[in-house]
Amino acid sequence: MARIKPFKAIRPAQDKVAFVASKSYEEYSKNELKSILKYNPFSFLHIINPGFKFHKNITGKERFALVRNRYLEFLEEHVFVKDGEASFYLYQIAKGDFKSLGFFCACSVEDYRKDVIKKHEDTIHRREQLFADYLYTVGFNAEPVLMTYADDSSISHLFQQETKHKPVYDFTSTDKVNHRLWRISSKEVISELKSIFEGMDALYIADGHHRSASSNLLAQKMETEDAKHTGNEPYNYFMACLIPESHIKIYEFNRMVRDLNGLSKEEFLIKLDASFRIEKKEDGLYKPTKKHHFSMYLDGEFYSLYLRKTKYQFTDALSQLDTQILYKTILEPILGIHDLRNDKRIFYGFGKHNLIKMKDSVDKGQFAVGFSLVPITMEEIKSIADAGLVMPPKSTYIEPKLRSGLTIYEL
Incomplete structure (x- = not known):
């Protein structure tokens, strides 16, 4: 009531x-x-x-x-x-x-x-x-x-x-x-x-x-x-x-990270391959359109990242959230970002033209890599709230x- x-x-x-x-x-x-x-x-x-x-x-x-x-x-x-x-x-x-x-x-x-x-x-x-x-x-x-x-x-x-x-x-x-x-x-x-x-x-x-x-x-x-x-x-x-x-x-928040945590581009891609099927995109700007698919901009090129579901287990509503998947598969284990709220190496962007802004920021050397996600749905918000769970910071711009x-x- x-x-x-x-x-x-x-x-x-x-x-x-x-x-x-x-x-x-x-x-x-x-x-x-x-x-x-x-x-x-x-x-x-x-x-x-x-x-x-x-x-x-x-x-x-x-x-x-x-x-x-x-x-x-x-x-x-x-x-x-x-x-x-x-x-x-x-x-x-x-x-x-x-x-x-x-x-x-x-x-x-x-x-x-x-x-x-x-x-x-x-x-x-x-x-x-x-x-x-x-x-x-x-x-x-x-x-x-x-x-x-x-x-x-x-x-x-x-x-x-x-x-x-x-x-x-x-x-x-x-x-x-x-x-x-x-x-x-x-x-x-x-x-x-x-x-x-x-x-x-x-x-x-x-x-x-x-x-x-x-x-x-x-x-x-x-x-x-x-x-x-x-x-x-x-x-x-x-x-x-x-x-x-x-x-x-x-709307979604993009994630941009200032460095690759000491890894070379090739070493970083090899580590990503454990959890994602990686495809280089040749057609300019690339934005994901499906859940559990991500866009990555690295060293002047866009990549699509498709989650290998055999390597990642969905256990609850939070584990199915794209912001959580990105955190658990890339940001924390590979890039060494544990505190999403306070770590100065990560930056969040939103807005109509944010994919372009993300690309420009990486091209200027302000960040090493950027990730774009699809927006979280109202149904996902309700599932998280009903289960008493908490989303990662900057999961939604409403x-x-x-x-x-x-x-x-x-x-």
């Missing part, structure tokens, strides 16, 4: 929403950040980068307190307004032929603890604790956890009816993405949505494992401090955007990427 609830969102004023909503901080280059902070006083980036006002890089608890101050200033200056009644918020993202329709709601920390909300990535406790401390000080969620649910015709019908109404937001950001938001405040619709989700066995985190884990830590801390704790307090929930599985797009500051949930 998945529990969701509406909330009274803090939202940008209608005439300022296009200026407020921002991508995740990490997605901007230094020059982009500097330009936005200098010329757009309404950007949500001013809240999460409060040191800009003082021309100083501020970190730790001091930064957290200043984030809280900037947030309160946005409220005082009516850049943000608070809705008067609890609502769900239907959110559509569209760019080119890609369109995704989901909704913002509050999800239960208890569901996270009971594995109703399922995970497929590992988290770093240090980062969990840091963000929990951040939430404790600032008192709000501004970046939702992206979660998926099984497509449901009843939900689709409800949303189709809601989108016939005029949206409260309709704007296009500078990256040519159109954003629309509808507020669902009808008690009947809210009750029906809650009832449908109560009948679901699971929700799956697509993006935001650290944010959900940190919300759990925050709730644990607040429970011990709140003598009147009931389980219904805002800190027992966190903001999420729930999207049907068919509206999620999953869209849509949600904006920060579009709706805010106060804890």
Whole structure:
């Protein structure tokens, strides 16, 4: 049973929403950040980068307190307004032929603890604790956890009816993405949505494992401090955007390694031959199209690597994952990369033209070899999560990427 609830969102004023909503901080280059902070006083980036006002890089608890101050200033200056009644918020993202329709709601920390909300990535406790401390000080969620649910015709019908109404937001950001938001405040619709989700066995985190884990830590801390704790307090929930599985797009991360671990090209190929049938490709760029097939770029040439299944055993859902196969057959035993998250010899790339970028990086001598994979499927993500297993880092790049500051949930 998945529990969701509406909330009274803090939202940008209608005439300022296009200026407020921002991508995740990490997605901007230094020059982009500097330009936005200098010329757009309404950007949500001013809240999460409060040191800009003082021309100083501020970190730790001091930064957290200043984030809280900037947030309160946005409220005082009516850049943000608070809705008067609890609502769900239907959110559509569209760019080119890609369109995704989901909704913002509050999800239960208890569901996270009971594995109703399922995970497929590992988290770093240090980062969990840091963000929990951040939430404790600032008192709000501004970046939702992206979660998926099984497509449901009843939900689709409800949303189709809601989108016939005029949206409260309709704007296009500078990256040519159109954003629309509808507020669902009808008690009947809210009750029906809650009832449908109560009948679901699971929700799956697509993006935001650290944010959900940190919300759990925050709730644990607040429970011990709140003598009147009931389980219904805002800190027992966190903001999420729930999207049907068919509206999620999953892309692959390529892997590039700086050296061949002391091996010559010929020695490296001989070692690969134990686990793969190797074919040199003569037709320019080569990208794999099937599971357990890989593309490799080495010394100016593309190769296809076909897994020798007689040499590799599938034992569980994780062992069948291409990112895991690459790790267990090449990256760890041959190239000596044991820590995929922290080893400086490996780099991950994604994007529409990433195969070309991978080739160019190897040709320039920045890396010795590159590997391309086919994207992981939603079914594989669910199999990993249902089995309580963890994917290797950088196994998926998932869209849509949600904006920060579009709706805010106060804890």
